[in-house]
Amino acid sequence: DSGVTQTPKHLITATGQRVTLRCSPRSGDLSVYWYQQSLDQGLQFLIQYYNGEERAKGNILERFSAQQFPDLHSELNLSSLELGDSALYFCASSVNPSGQETQYFGPGTRLLVL
Amino acid sequence: ELKVEQNPLFLSMQEGKNYTIYCNYSTTSDRLYWYRQDPGKSLESLFVLLSNGAVKQEGRLMASLDTKARLSTLHITAAVHDLSATYFCAALRPSNYQLIWGAGTKLIIKP
Numbered sequence: 001d002s003g004v005t006q007t008p009k010h011l012i013t014a015t016g017q018r019v020t021l022r023c024s025p026r027s028g029d030l031s032v033y034w035y036q037q038s039l040d041q042g043l044q045f046l047i048q049y050y051n052g053e054e055r056a057k058g059n060i061l062e063r064f065s066a067q068q069f070p071d072l073h074s075e076l077n078l079s080s081l082e083l084g085d086s087a088l089y090f091c092a093s094s095v096n097p098s099g100q101e102t103q104y105f106g107p108g109t110r111l112l113v114l
Numbered sequence: 115e116l117k118v119e120q121n122p123l124f125l126s127m128q129e130g131k132n133y134t135i136y137c138n139y140s141t142t143s144d145r146l147y148w149y150r151q152d153p154g155k156s157l158e159s160l161f162v163l164l165s166n167g168a169v170k171q172e173g174r175l176m177a178s179l180d181t182k183a184r185l186s187t188l189h190i191t192a193a194v195h196d197l198s199a200t201y202f203c204a205a206l207r208p209s210n211y212q213l214i215w216g217a218g219t220k221l222i223i224k225p
Contacts, residue, residue, distance in 0.1 A: 002158075043215040043218075045212050045214075048212075090156065100144065100145060100206060102159045103159070104159065105149075105156045105157040105159075
């Protein structure tokens with residue numbers, strides 16, 4: 001158990017809908033990362049937050065957005081969902097924002113868009 | 115642009131054998147990470163390699179880094195079934211400290 005929690009574990013929804021994925025980092029970690037893992041794209045970095053502020057952006061679609069709250073938990077919002085958004089979404093956390101430390105991954109949220 | 119390539123992408127081997135997974139990266143990187151992922155599960159950190167010549171070992175797994183060759187290896191010694199998993203390497207992009215991931219090596223170890 002990495003200490004990173006994610007909810008829900010599974011999510012089934014329809015195209016065009018909007019969902020919110022939630023992540024709580026390890027105690028003491030200020031940085032949160034979101035990743036998407038799919039069979040065709042592999043593991044893709046989406047976005048990073050550090051202590052409430054956006055730190056880095058990766059291959060995140062405009063339909064997706066995220067935020068980190070004062071209690072350091074983070075939410076990833078996915079809207080206008082498409083079939084291709086079906087994937088495993090991971091949250092990871094680390095103490096510092098530099099990315100030089102080990103990132104600890106949560107159990108993931110499996111999203112299925114029908 | 116930093117790119118990371120792993121090979122092989124799939125490896126089936128017998129218990130007791132030795133094998134190596136290779137991770138090549140295309141441009142300078144400050145550090146190299148290895149992770150393990152069991153089917154349907156999360157990613158578990160195995161090693162962080164910080165400098166040229168770094169070698170780390172944990173049980174039957176040993177990772178090394180050659181920054182001049184831009185190559186990291188994950189060596190499996192006397193494989194056991196429990197090591198069956200997908201192994202990922204990731205290189206740190208110096209410009210923005212993002213992790214760039216390899217495609218993963220799916221390792222199946224047969225009893």
